[in-house]
Structures are given as C-alpha cells and as structure tokens.
Amino acid sequence: MTTKTIPELRQYYERKFDKHCLSIEAPLEMVKPMLYSLKNGGKRLRPLMVLLVIDIFEQANLKDGLSTAFALEYIHTYSLIHDDLPAMDNDDLRRGQPTNHVQFDEATAILAGDALLTDAFALIAQEAKLKPRQRLKLIELLSRSAGSTGMVAGQLFDIRAENQTLTIEALKNIHRLKTGRLFSYACQAGAIISDASDKELKLIDEFAQAFGLAYQIHNDLQDVLLDSQSTGKEEHGDESLHKATYPSLLGVDGAKAALEAEIETMHQVIFRLTKETRKDFNRLIAFLEYLNIQVKEQKA
C-alpha cells in the first residue's frame, strides 16, 4: 500500500465522485438541484477525512470508503442548502455562487436537501464492499451525528442564539454539535471501515472535536480579517445576523489563543493515537495545512 497526500486523495475522490454523480438514478428535475449543490466546488474536507483515516490505518482499501464518503458529502450538502434558506441564515451566495433556493426556488431547495439527506443512507446500506456489521454501525452513527442529538440540534441552537448573549461554553456547544459531530463522523467512519477498536474510535473522536473547534475558530477569524471577496460569502454574514463568534466573545487575540489551544490538543491526541495504533496519525495534521490554518512549530 502506498500512502497518499491530501491533494492526491482529493484527486482520487473527485474522479470517483464525478463518476458517482453521473450514476444518480432519480428523475432529471430532482437530480438537477441536487447536483447543483453537490458539485458547487467544496473543499471535500469530510470525505477526505474518511479516506485519509483509511489510508493511515492501512487495513482497508480506499474504495471501501467511497460510498460512506459520498453519503457524508450528501449530508453536508443538504445541511448547507437548508441552512441557507430564507427562514434560516437567508444567504444568497455560497462559495461565490447563488444558493440553491436562489438558483431554483425555496420549495426545490427544501426538497433537494431532503432528497440528499434521505439518499445518503441507501448509499451506505447497499455497499457490498463493507461487512453488514460495518454498514449498520456507519448508518447508526451517521444518523446520530447528523440528527436530533447532533448537527440538526446544533443548527437549532445556532438559530435560537441569534441576538442572544452567549457564554464561550454555549458557543462551543453549538459548534461541537453543528460542525464537530460530522467531522467526528468522518474520522470515525474511516476507523470503522478499518475495523478500529472502541478505544481507537474514542481517541479519533477526541481528535476530530478539537479539529472541529479549530476549524470554526479559524473561520471566525477569517471572517473578521478578510473581506467578502476572498471568503466567497456575503459580507459580514454572521455579524448581520448578530451571531456570537470566537472573536466577538474573546477578541481577536483571545480567539487566536483558543485556536492554538485546540491545535495543541490535536497534537496530544495524535501522539496517543500513534502510540495506540503504531500508525502514522501525524498525517492528520496535514488538514490544517490544507485549510491554510497556521501551524505552530510542533513540539518534540
């Protein structure tokens, strides 16, 4: 087995995902709004996490993880379509393109999201390359990570927190649910496909939670430091909704310190993971580089 870099994994993923998109069997009117958002050039962070963890464990083939990676991309994409709706964050632009409900209409956007969410589960259930036990574990965890105890609850709390004064702990809880749980799913899915132990799964969850917070703090900092052009979002999206952010609660320097603390946690968990598995989990740090998150000198 050869180890792959994230750009190499991405190239592999994009090729397979393009092929997958051509194979979707639904009626054209239904497929069009689904593909519009699926192919709207995301960073493919979550699918790449599935694949990198598989590549690190060296127990399964990358292709064993593709259906799960696609399913995760479906779920992430549906969540963006619904989050952008007028009744939610009311965003007209996503990655510099019109959002789904602007390009089509609200009803279509709601339904395209519903279809992506629903279809995700058949992708995993029918994956003959995975053992039935693995498929069931992947489905149950995906449902729990994305549903009423996970991402959707995070989105509800996020909406309800508009114009509210939040503590940093309340903000962390929103991000843990809203973005952290899917990152954690991505990493754990790669581990489940690699037949990892429960102890390994738990460590991987810890890593992903720290990564998720780092990702969010970095995003918040970028929103403060960059203008709308380079983020591809509408200007000051969070601010116009009066949403709490790390910099608004901790100041820019406080947010930077919080980011470094999460990165430090990532390193500590990676150390324990490497010890536990005797596999090169240091490779996970490459995701920080992939996202242009400034990496401090690694401690010896």
Add this chain to the structure above:
Amino acid sequence: MTTKTIPELRQYYERKFDKHCLSIEAPLEMVKPMLYSLKNGGKRLRPLMVLLVIDIFEQANLKDGLSTAFALEYIHTYSLIHDDLPAMDNDDLRRGQPTNHVQFDEATAILAGDALLTDAFALIAQEAKLKPRQRLKLIELLSRSAGSTGMVAGQLFDIRAENQTLTIEALKNIHRLKTGRLFSYACQAGAIISDASDKELKLIDEFAQAFGLAYQIHNDLQDVLLDSQSTGKEEHGDESLHKATYPSLLGVDGAKAALEAEIETMHQVIFRLTKETRKDFNRLIAFLEYLNIQVKEQKA
C-alpha cells in the same frame, strides 16, 4: 399466535409509541417540535400496515416491527411538516391543529423535519431484534422509497404541477411517488421482517400501489364532498393551489369508478397473495373499512 384487528393493533401501537416518545434522548428544545407533530393524532396507517402484515405472515413477533413502524411514522411526519411550509403547500392547519411552522416558526419546522428524517434510520439500524441483513434491507428500501426516486420526487412533481394541466397518468405518477411508495414500504417492511420471498414482496408492492391510489382518490372525493370541518384541513386546499385531482380530471363519477377499479385490483392481488403464501391476506381489506372507504361486495 392470535390474530389482531386493526383497532387492536392500533391500541398496541399507540401504547408502544407513547413509551417510545418518552425515550427520545435529544435536547428538549429539539424534541418539543418533533413530538408536537409526532403526537398530532394521525391515523397511524403506515405503522399499522407494518404490524398487520407481520400479523398475517405469523413468522415474526409484532414487537420485531415496532422500530420500523416508528421510523416510518417519523418519515411520514417529517414529510407533512415540510409539505405544510409556506414555500410548499403553505397550510396553517393539519388535523385541525396549527401546523408545525405556525406553532413554532419556519426554521424550527424545517429542522424538526430534518431531525425526524435523520433519526428514522438509527431506529432501524440499532434494532437488535432484527437480523443485520433485514435491517440493511429495511434501511435501503426506506431510503429509496422516501428519497429522490420516491416520495421527495413525488412532492417536487406535485409542487411543479400547480397551475398545470395534467393527464390522469401524470397525476397517477405523482401519487404513486408521493404517497404510494411509503404505503408500499410499510407493507414490504412487514414482509421483510417476516422473511418473505421476493415474489411475495412484489405482490405486496402491487397491493400497496393499488391501495395508495384508492386512498388518494378517496381523499380527493372527500375534499369535494365534505366541508373543511370534517376533514380538519383548510377549506378547498387543493383547489386554492390549483392542483389537479381525480374529480377535477375525471368528474366525481369518473373518480368513483377509478376508486372501484383500484379496489378490484386490490382484491385480485390479495387472491394471488393468499394463494402464494397460504396466509389470510384478505385481512388487508380491513384498511378500507378503517378509512371509511366504501367497499363493494367482494366477488366470489
């Protein structure tokens, strides 16, 4: 094993469902809008179909089907919440009560629907009373029946058909997808849990499709013949959206004839099912009575 009537099955189901609802683990803010719609007094038609088919086959225990029945109720409930949204059918009342987005708000209604849809799959995935192979089949079929090749596509076609002239075949196609596929899932789920053969599953699908159309024609006829009070919907909902219905395309007498034709098909399929399985599939006809759909004299 004792055979149960539909009212007896309903009593059993409601008791178990109430208990299930108390066990939902999500945060209270999330559970409240979910339970509001789950407990809004539906007829429980789909879950009862799962249970009656299990009762007819006499191969599995009723309790083996409960998780699947709950999952189906989740999916049906989410679809009603989203269908009622302002961007969709814009209904203020559902079964005589304020719709979810009226009782709470649009964002909450979208998210409560998303949560119900997502959570449904974990209910089946974690059901230890079913074999892994059965769980995977139930999950895959639920995803396909409810997603981009099933119910959601039907809802998209339905929305797009507003103010359009439809052929009766186009109308049938909408109903087959929008309501027929979940009825079919309900009956097939009971059969999968009973380890039915593929041939039996196919016949059960045929029955459910005819039942689904009969159900829809009956609903359309009721909307014409009854006033808003007794249906619990807003007056002339379909008409105000300029939606095609069986009576609008075929006239009241033509719609009644179409209803009788579907009931005749149901009888024919039941005859073949009874012959194939040597089980009393005539019991399925009780659903017509349950819905107060007038049953013609059965042919000898």
